[in-house]
Amino acid sequence: MGEQPIFSTRAHVFQIDPNTKKNWVPTSKHAVTVSYFYDSTRNVYRIISLDGSKAIINSTITPNMTFTKTSQKFGQWADSRANTVYGLGFSSEHHLSKFAEKFQEFKEAARLAKEKSQEKMELTSTPSQESAGGDLQSPLTPESINGTDDERTPDVTQNSESRAEPTQNALPFSHSSAISKHWEAELATLKGNNAKLTAALLESTANVKQWKQQLAAYQEEAERLHKRVTELECVSSQANAVHTHKTELNQTIQELEETLKVKEEEIERLKQEIDNARELQEQRDSLTQKLQLLLRVKSSMLKCAKCVFKCIILMLNSSLEPGLWMIMCQQQEVMEISSAEEVKKKAEKSISSEIRKMCKTWEIVKSFV
Structure with a gap:
């Protein structure tokens, strides 16, 4: 086999x-x-x-x-x-x-x-x-053991001549024949084994040739499969690259959407701040107008106070009672008086006019407040 x-x-x-x-x-x-x-x-x-x-x-x-x-x-x-x-x-x-x-x-x-x-x-x-x-019992030489039957015959003859006893030579001869048959059987066995080994060697050689052919076919198939695996790896790597790029784009889109939401919230906040700023501007303008009015009222009142203060000083200087000046203003009598009296009269008129202005100004302030 x-x-x-x-x-x-x-x-x-x-x-x-x-x-x-x-x-x-x-x-x-x-x-x-x-x-x-x-x-x-x-x-x-x-x-x-x-x-x-x-x-x-x-x-x-x-x-x-x-x-x-x-x-x-x-x-x-x-x-x-x-x-x-x-x-x-x-x-x-x-x-x-x-x-x-x-x-x-x-x-x-x-x-x-x-x-x-x-x-x-x-x-x-x-x-x-x-x-x-x-x-x-009967020592034999290597030649008698390994030799042929023709070579062993003279030895037996010599032994028969020297000893001249046939019965004594029969035993060694029978042993040598047995040994010869044994080695002949061994030689036949070795020849048979040699023939079997030769046949096995030839069969192995044929099997080696067949194995080489199968090996060549396997190598071609392996090369083809290796190329196919390489192609699939390339396709797989490209698919992985596309998937990775798609994932990166999705992440970028999500980040941009989040940024857009943040910007929209910031825009709404800025709009609210602008509306608040407008309201504050309107309040500021209104307060500015009121402040300017109050400043005008203040200046008018300061002027009136100055006039009143001057009149009081003139009254004190003239040693006249305030009631007399009022009576003179109500009656509006024109009389001839001295220069001092004229001065007093002018002062009274001035005070009356200033008081009227102060009353009007106060009415205006009350309407705003």
Whole structure:
């Protein structure tokens, strides 16, 4: 049947740096297929991974190997035959656990196959040990064991001539025949195994060609999918950019609407302030008019007070009673008096006129107040 894949997964492949023995060196640019293969002819399990046409992992599983999980997505194992340490980085913890389970399973199968092979070797070696026990009675040279029947015949003749006892030579001859048959059987078995291995090799070569064709097809498909993913990422990035721009525009519109509301409120407030200012201006104008009127009244009253004060001073100077002046004003008599009397008369007229003005002014003030 040849070597067939029994389990496959995808992972990033690493190898330990041969110089430092500490750092990991990536052997694949991207995730590649890592497969378990089983060779039914040789009863061997292998881990194989190809990057293009290059084999980056070719590790035969032995019972002494151990797969170690160093993190949630990374595992490693040491291959003493390849003198290196392989590391695999998986996309998830589930893939790592599945690979580790298969490793343990095939490792156990390799151990059982090795034990069966040892038991088979022990069974095949048993006739040789019995032949060796017969040789103790009659020692044989390597030539007698590995030679042909023609070469063994003279030896038997010489022994018969030297000893001249046919019954004693019969036992060693029977042992040598058994040994010869045993090795002939072994040789036939080896030839059969060799034929099987040759057929398996031819089948493996055919399978390798088929795998290369499949790998080329897989690579083309991977390239196509990679291009498709790149295109989708570009479209997605453009859609994200449009969505982001749309979101920014919506935010800007909301900010402008809020600013417009604030401005409208400010305009209403300013209108109210303008109306209040107009009312205050009207009140100011009205108060200004009233103040001017009061100032005129005040000035008139001051003038009247001055006239009254002057008249009082004249009255005091003339030593006349105020009642006499009033009588003279009411009667309005014209009489001939001296210069002093004329002065008094003029003063009385002036006072009367000022009093009348004061009364009129007071009436006007009362009407405004």
